[in-house]
Amino acid sequence: MKTVPAPASATPAVSRVRIVGIDPGSQRTGVGIIDADAQGRLTHVFHAALVVAGEASFPLRLKRIFDELGEIIAAHRPDECGIERVFMARNADSALKLGQARGAAICAVVSQGIVVHEYAATEVKQAVVGSGRGDKTQVQHMIGVLLGLKGPLQADAADALAIAVTHAHTRASIGRIGIPRSAWRRR
Secondary structure (H helix, E strand, C coil): CCCCCCCCCCCCCEEEEEEEECCCCCCEEEEEEEEECCCEEEEEEEEEEEEECCCCCCCHHHHHHHHHHHHHHHHHHCEEEEECCCCCCCCHHHHHHHHHHHHHHHHHCCCCCCCEEEHHHHHHHHHHHHHCCCCCEEEEEEEHHHCCCCCCCHHHHHHHHHHHHHEEEEHHHHHHHCCHHHCCCCC
């Protein structure tokens, strides 16, 4: 008796993109990784807050952000990255430290060949909460709902996941309408 091979699946393989979101901070840096498939479904992969405040010096904090983020990227192999854009703070010293922490995070990502996309905090809140003026608890709650996570989320990790979700939504919109993101900005 001759065996007949099973027919190939009529369902095409689901392509997915893995996105790392980063909420940079000089004391805690949030990291969140999600998968987004071609149908727009989002799946939680990983999240953490890198607590670097206990280091002996600020340069050691930056090194730890770079090293730990590099290890996470190597372990989870994201395809793309979204990171929060720096806002102007009242305290110049804090803004400089935040910028340096952000630079360490960007270097960790770029050193592994991943392109970085930047998002303002208001863009992230708009994408996740529906208002650019949403607060941290709203972001935490909505990220839990969107990704099906149970229990409370640490704020920096939730913000990082929100940045990844924002990037997933933005890249899907760009794919649908074909207008580059830079054209969306009001001048």
